[in-house]
Amino acid sequence: MQAELEALEQGLGNPTRPVVAIVGGAKVSSKIDLLQNLVKKVDALVIGGGMANTFLAANGVEVGKSLCEHDLAELARKIMADAEAANCNILLPVDGVVAREFKANAPSEVVVTEFIPDDAMILDLGPKSVEAVNGWIAKAATLVWNGPLGAFEIEPFDAATVAAARFAAAQTKAGKLVSVAGGGDTVSALNHAGVADDFSYVSTAGGAFLEWMEGKELPGVAVLSKSA
DSSP states (O other), X not given: OHHHHHHHIIIIISOOSSEXXXXXXXXXXXXXXXXXXXXXXXXXXXXXXXXXXXXXXXXXXXXXXXXXXXGGHHHHHHHHHHHHHTTOEEEOOSEEEEESSOSTTOXXXXXXXXXXXXXXXXXXXXXXXXXXXXXXXXXXXXXXXXXXXXXTXXXXXXXXXXXXXXXXXXXXXXXXXXXXXXXXXXXXXXXXXTOGGGSSEEEOOTHHHHHHHTTOOOHXXXXXXXXX
16 A cells, blocks of 8 residues: 555656646546546646547537537536646547447548548547657656546557557656556556556556545545554
8 A cells, every 4th residue: 555655646746747647438527526636737638538529529529429428518628728727738639540330340440530420439549649649658757547548448449548558668668757557447458458567556446546636535545644
C-alpha cells in the first residue's frame, strides 16, 4: 500500500512536469469528477474511447451511430472551458476508425472526424490521432493513464490503445517517463499490449485508483495518516 501511495504521489500529487493524462472508456458520466479534477492538474489531457464522442458532439461534430451522451454536451463544453482557463491542452481525436457493426474484424475504414458517416460508429482512434497522442507522451515527464482509447477488446479496434501503450512503455524503459496507470480496463489493455510490466506503476486498486485521481480522500489512507 505504501508503494502504491508513493507511486500515485509521483503521478499526480507532486509530479515532474509536463504531466499528460490519458482518460478513455465508454462514458463521460462515469468520469465527470475525474475530468474536472485533471484539467486543473495536468498540462495535457487526452480524451479517448466512447467519451471522446461526447466531446466531439459538444463541438458540433456529427458522430453517426457512435456511443455518445448528447445530454452531457453542456458539461463537456464547461470542462473544455475550464481546461482552457487552466492552460491545460485537451486532445480530441482528429480521425477515427469506423465500422457499421460492433464485432471482431468488422469491415472498417479510417475517417476524419468531421466526416463520420451517418450509419457508422467510431470504435478506435485513427493513425493521425495516435500520432498526436504519442507526440504528447514524447513531451511528457509524467503520464497518468485511466481507460482505453478504443474498443480494445475486439480487433482491429485495439490498435490505438496498443500503439500508445507500447510507445509509453518504451519511453519509460528509456528513463524518459514516469508512467502510472490503473483501473480494471486499463490493466487489461496494458496486458493485451504486453507492456504492463514496463510501466513505472500499474495500480490494481480499481475504484480506489479512480477516486484518488478524482482528488477524493481515501478513508483508509486518512485513518493511517491520522494515526501516524
